[in-house]
Amino acid sequence: MDSEMNEEKEGCVFSPPQHGEISLRRALELIHALISSTYCIRFFPVKWRLIRDKLEQLLSGLSAAADGVDCSELMKLLESVISTLYEAQVLADKCSDESYRGGKLLLKSDVEIIASKIEQQLKILYETCVISRVLTHSQAIILLKPAAGANREDMKFYLKDLIARLKLSDSKMKIGALSTLNDALHEDEKYVTIMVVEISGGVPLLVNLLELGDTGVQEEAAEAIYVISAFDSFKGALVTAGVIAPLIRVLEKGSELAKVRAARALKKLTENSENSWSVSAQGGVSTLLKICGNVDSSGELIQSACGILKCLGGVDEIKRFMVEEGAVSVLVNLSKSKEESSKIQALELLTMVASDDDIKHLVVKEEVVGSLVQVLDPSSPHSSKAREVALRAIENLCFSSPSSMNLLMNSSFLERVLFFLRNGETSVQESAIKTVSRLCGLSETSKKVMGDAGFMPELVELLEAKSFPVREMAAEALCGMMSVPRNKSRFIQEDQNVNRILQLLNPEDEKSATKKFLLSAVMSLTDSKSVRRKIIASAGCMKYLEKLAETDVADAKKIVKKLSGNRFLSILTGIWS
Structure with missing residues (x-):
């Protein structure tokens, strides 16, 4: 390689290293020439691309040092750099020569050695001129980020x-x-x-x-x-x-x-x-x-x-310290914000902070109920997420206090919840039915009000919803409402209501609502003679009940026993007639 490096080439920019400013200028010339050569490489192009990246960093660093920096260490480095560049150019020529028939493994090894030398010299330049602060901000070497x-x-x-x-x-x-x-x-x-x-x-x-x-x-x-x-x-x-x-x-x-x-x-x-x-x-x-x-x-x-x-x-x-620091007032005010993201965050945080009745009372006292119900207004531009959060907040903050419940029932809350049971997106519908299901378990008064508001027909519709949680909670709510006599009478008056419940008792229908709540509802309905007659007259429905009874479902056994007794009496009455 040394003999080749000493060969004269007409027009070649390479010559023995010089000193001082000439050496610096010569180094820059050599780097430019070598970078150009790397674009014509035939052998090991990937390795030469990495070398080119290093050369560009070296060029940037030496260019910054070209403004007359007097540094003996830098001059020593330049001599080493020019020598390496001279070797690298010879290797680049070999790797670009299609007629080259030399040993490829040796050539690859030489390329890796050159790459290592250039990298080491770049590090020396960095340590000499950056860490030692020889270069000012305007002259600082800008290293290229390593390739992927x-x-x-x-x-x-x-x-x-x-x-x-x-x-x-x-x-x-x-x-x-x-x-x-x-x-x-x-x-x-x-x-x-x-x-x-x-x-x-x-x-x-x-x-x-x-x-x-x-x-x-x-x-x-x-x-x-x-x-x-x-x-x-x-x-x-x-x-x-x-x-x-x-x-x-x-x-x-x-x-x-x-x-x-x-x-x-x-x-x-x-x-x-x-x-x-x-x-x-x-x-x-x-x-x-x-x-x-x-x-x-x-x-x-x-x-x-x-x-x-x-x-x-x-x-x-x-959390207690947050309340002491005035978190409730801050969050209630934030819950009234026009910006929905802030409103949602405030309501979620209020729901978390209000962990006992005293804090809930404090929150309600801050007149937050009206703000929560307003989020449920179908004509408002609020998102489904905001409505879900508002429903959870109402459930958490209002359901444990009679005064809060009075405020809620005297607002348009039930009307708006009923709207989302009928028309809401699945996520809002699930939140609404969860609220309704819990509301049914609070008091007889709430059940009466819900019955008068027309909730039962919607709950019957939801018994066949696609979402299993919705079906289950609808069945639970409907069962709860049956404990109010006037709700039961209103339900029985609509023949289709009873028929739909009886059809959903089919043990083979895996998509039907939870049988436990439906059977409880039917058990309550069998207090009515007309319902008992309807069930007895429907052989299919009796078959469903008998199959459930055979699988040791307690309510099904009770209903079958109750109906069997009535059916036996009916047979005797027919004979006596």
């Missing part, structure tokens, strides 16, 4: 370069380096692992950057911490580095974007209940409630703040 599938060492080297920039005092450089770091962390989780596990001081550095007053640095640092917090295995490293207190300070004084990013990170961290106490101890509850009560807070920030409070509320002591 790069080895771990290249990825680590790239992150180390970014960390070096973060340690410099220039805030613009910090922001640029953090932005680039975030791109890498979002793109490949390997960078996250290297950042946390393999780079000493990487996570503490990000935490320290949160404390800087510079808005841009704070925003980008909060984003990097959020990305890391999304990995359960790395949350401990963030907490150990003391990230919780700085995140809360960002929530107090940071820009809107910094607050949003800090809240996202804190929400991830508080998914682990062990961190809830740290957040509370650092004044996080008061800060988060202040965000929720601030009309200028964005919907995204409020959503994250409510999410954190929900996580904190999983600890009973912290």
